[in-house]
Amino acid sequence: MPAAPSPFRDKVLVIACGALAREILAIIEANGLTHVELQCLPAQLHNRPEKIPAAVRAEIRKLRPHYAHILIGYGDCGTGGLLDTVLAEEGVERIEGAHCYAFFAGLDAFDAEAEAEPGTFYLTDFLARHFETLVIRPLGLDSHPELRDAYFGNYTRLLYLEQAPDPDVEARARAAAERLGLAYAKRVTGYGLLEPRLTTLGA
Structure with missing residues (x-):
């Protein structure tokens, strides 16, 4: 007797960084993308980017039969091209761009920002919400604030890329800039390239 078809076989899977979960789920809901499923890997992998390719490969191989x-x-996200090597071997594509800052801002717009202000530290909504746990504590700045210059001495501004308006998140972004001693700037990006990329999946 043949096996019953998987209930997910006509669906599309997005394997993403946990830092994008809120945005991806919002796009799925707003656009009625009932055929799109999300599987996230821990955002903390960004502190050890060399582990991202293997983690992504494991998820692809585990879940591929069902989708x-x-x-x-993910963008390249500091993997030095290793993620793209894995994806080429697995025959899977990723969202264009070096990192989420680029595909939120738009590739050309991000390049222009980076060229105009090379000493920029970027925050997304997710990073603004989790600045303490993803930036301050991993760098040891909670217990050794004197290390600030070692990490951020070459930065001149913090640029907050806003995905969805939220006064609390913007206040957190401003507080992050003040804590790092950087000038504050903001760009409203919305979901950038993420929304059109997701809404055409499976079309």
Whole structure:
């Protein structure tokens, strides 16, 4: 007797960084993308980017049999091209861009920002919410604030890329800039390239 078809076989899977979960789920809900499923890996992997390719490969191999198509919700994210090597071997594509800052801002717009202000530290909504746990504590700045210059001495501004308006998140971004001693700037990006990329999945 043939096996029953998987209930997910006509669906599309997005394997993404946990830092994008809120945005991806919002896009799925707003656009009625009932055929798109999300599987997230821990955002903390960004502190050890060399582990991202193997983690992504493991998820692809575990979940591939259940989905018609897989998209990877990562940029290169500091893997030095190793993630793209894994994806080429697995026959899976990812969202364009070096990191989430680029595909939120738009590739050309991000390049222009980076060229105009090379000493920029970027925050997304997620990073603004979790600044303490993802930036301050991993760098030891909670217990050794004197290390600030060692890490951020070459930065001149903090640029907050806003995905969804929220006064509390913006206040957190401003507080992060003040804590690091950087000028504050903000760009409203919305979901950038993420929304059109997700809404065409499986079309």
